[in-house]
Structure formats: C-alpha cells, structure tokens
Amino acid sequence: MCPDVRFLYDYAYGLGFHPFTEPHAVRELLTDHFWLFPVSGGCRHGDLYVGRECDLLGGNPVRVELVGDDFLQIDTLPGHDLGSDLHIRFTFSRSLGLHFLNVRAWQNSPEEYREHRLRSEAGRLFAWPLWAVLAETLTVAAYGA
Numbered sequence: 001m002c003p004d005v006r007f008l009y010d011y012a013y014g015l016g017f018h019p020f021t022e023p024h025a026v027r028e029l030l031t032d033h034f035w036l037f038p039v040s041g042g043c044r045h046g047d048l049y050v051g052r053e054c055d056l057l058g059g060n061p062v063r064v065e066l067v068g069d070d071f072l073q074i075d076t077l078p079g080h081d082l083g084s085d086l087h088i089r090f091t092f093s094r095s096l097g098l099h100f101l102n103v104r105a106w107q108n109s110p111e112e113y114r115e116h117r118l119r120s121e122a123g124r125l126f127a128w129p130l131w132a133v134l135a136e137t138l139t140v141a142a143y144g145a
Contacts, residue, residue, distance in 0.1 A: 008086065008105040009124045013135035018142045019097035023070040026092045026099060026142050031072055036141065039134050048072065057130065062088075081126070099142060103131045 015026065030037070035044040042055030052064045061077035070093065076086040091102045105127065 005106050005108055008082075008107065009127050010102070010104045011128060011131055013101045013103070013132060014139075015099035015101055015135060015142055016139045017097050018094070018099050021094070021099065021142055023092035023094050023099065026138060027068075027070050027072060027090075029141055030090070030138065031067055037134055037137050039130060053077065101131075101135050101138060103127070
C-alpha cells in the first residue's frame with residue numbers, strides 16, 4: 001500500500017462454527033463457485049481468477065487483483081458506484097473452529113487526485129449489508145467446503 005492510503009471500511013462477519021474446514025477451503029468455495037453467491041451479478045458465468053473482469057451486483061465492474069491462500073482481492077473499475085481504483089480484500093480466518101470474514105476497502109491515492117471522487121459515506125452504508133448477505137451465504141455454504 002502506498003503512503004497516501006485511505007481506508008473506506010473494515011468489516012468483520014462471523015461465518016459460524018466449522019471446526020474441520022480450513023480458511024483456504026472457504027476462499028476456494030467463493031472463488032471457484034462465485035456464481036452461487038447473491039452478490040455475483042454479471043460474474044455468474046465461471047469462476048474468479050486473477051485478471052478476471054466482471055460486474056458485481058448492481059452493474060459494478062471489478063477486476064480480480066489477487067487470490068491468496070485465505071484471501072481474495074478485487075479492484076473497482078471505471079463505472080463502479082464508488083469510482084475506480086478502490087481495492088477490496090476478503091480475508092478468511094478461523095479461531096477455535098469459528099470462521100470469520102473480514103472485508104477491507106481502501107484507495108491508494110488521495111481523493112482530490114482521482115478521476116472519480118470516492119463517495120465514502122455512501123460506500124460504507126452500501127457495503128455493510130451487501131457483504132453481510134455474502135457472509136450469510138458463506139455461513140451455510142462453508143459446510144460443504
């Protein structure tokens with residue numbers, strides 16, 4: 001991250017008790033079967049992999065930036081409701097059998113230099129329920145991971 005990083009939000013969601021499921025398996029479930037999730041929008045056909053571009057729910061274009069062992073990171077593209085070049089990372093973890101999803105969003109440059117100003121308050125309000133729906137779906141789906 002660059003020195004001018006500005007965080008938009010950092011949310012944590014519980015995914016329930018899955019003592020035999022690794023965080024990696026939950027991340028694989030998300031990336032390998034993204035079309036199953038209610039936020040998939042135009043990403044319904046196929047899986048998520050680095051470089052894939054598609055539209056999330058509401059026609060918000062994104063590109064998959066990184067896929068790690070226990071995380072997925074996307075970058076917003078021009079035409080996204082929050083503007084372009086916003087990074088959103090989904091990280092999965094487990095503690096004492098309880099799984100968690102952490103969703104963090106940031107931009108690497110000050111708003112005044114961006115082509116599209118980030119509407120931070122609207123973004124915070126919109127993101128919480130959207131990712132909560134994803135977390136609820138993952139809570140059930142993780143039993144099959």
